[in-house]
Each structure stands twice: as structure tokens, then as C-alpha cells.
Amino acid sequence: VTMETVEQYVKQGKTVLVTVDADWCLTCRYNEIMTLKNPMIVQSLKTHDVVVLNVDWTISSRETVDFMKTFVRSGLPFYALFSPLVPDGLILPEILNEHDLGQLIDNMSLIRLNS
Numbered sequence: 001v002t003m004e005t006v007e008q009y010v011k012q013g014k015t016v017l018v019t020v021d022a023d024w025c026l027t028c029r030y031n032e033i034m035t036l037k038n039p040m041i042v043q044s045l046k047t048h049d050v051v052v053l054n055v056d057w058t059i060s061s062r063e064t065v066d067f068m069k070t071f072v073r074s075g076l077p078f079y080a081l082f083s084p085l086v087p088d089g090l091i092l093p094e095i096l097n098e099h100d101l102g103q104l105i106d107n108m109s110l111i112r113l114n115s
Contacts, residue, residue, distance in 0.1 A: 001053045001067055010087050015050045015109040018089075020068065020078040022058040027094060028077040035096040044102050048109035083108040 001018055009016045019036065021028030035041060045052060057064050057076060068078055071091055079092035085108050092101070 001055050002063060003067065003070060005053070006082050006089070007087070009051045010082050010084055013084055015048055015081065015083040015105065016053060017045070017050055017105075018053045018055065018067075018078075018080045018082070020055040020057050020064060020076060022056065022076055024058065025076045031077055031079075031096045035098050035101055038098040040098050040102055041105075044105045048105055050105060050109065081105070081108055085110070 001020075006016050006018065021032070044050075055064050055067075065074070068074060071078075071080065071089065073091070077094055079094075079096065080089045081092060081104055082089045090104070090108070092104070
């Protein structure tokens with residue numbers, strides 16, 4: 001994932017959730033099972049037409065390292081939410097919960113370009 005990719009979606013009025021995880025990351029697996037695959041979150045992502053960019057960092061890539069360095073991060077899990085309201089992104093906590101993530105998606109997805 002690159003900032004250019006994220007910026008293209010945001011310019012289209014989309015909310016973008018970037019997730020960076022790896023097979024060996026236990027916290028990543030916990031977040032995936034308990035929050036990201038939670039029916040409420042799945043529905044919220046669908047309702048708000050959120051673009052989810054999943055990056056598998058099981059095998060490190062320079063592009064992913066550079067993307068995370070933009071936010072002064074180097075460890076996993078890494079989650080960031082972007083939208084026209086917050087085009088520079090909001091870094092999410094390492095441990096997610098469905099209530100807070102759902103609220104953020106709802107609040108950051110309120111604005112639509114050309115609406």
C-alpha cells in the first residue's frame with residue numbers, strides 16, 4: 001500500500017481502512033477475530049462503502065515499511081483510517097474494539113464529496 005493509493009480513494013470521497021498484519025502476530029489475529037470480522041463492523045464497512053486495504057506483512061516489504069514510517073511506526077499490528085474528513089489519517093490503537101471502531105467509521109464517513 002502507498003499513500004498515493006490511499007489519497008486516490010480519499011479524493012473520490014471514500015473512507016479507507018488500512019490494516020497491516022502478519023501470520024505470526026497474535027494481536028493481529030485477536031483483532032481480526034474479535035473486531036474486524038465482528039458482524040457489526042462488517043456491516044458498518046459495507047454500509048459506508050469503506051475501502052479496506054489489507055497488507056500481509058508476514059514477509060516484510062520495503063513499500064510497507066516506508067508507508068508505516070510515514071506515521072512513525074514500525075511494529076504490528078498497524079491500523080489507520082482515512083477519509084475526506086481526515087485525509088492525513090488517524091492511527092488506530094494496536095488493540096481494537098468493535099464499539100470504538102464502529103463509531104470512528106460512522107463519524108469519519110459522514111462527509112461525501114459532491115453530495
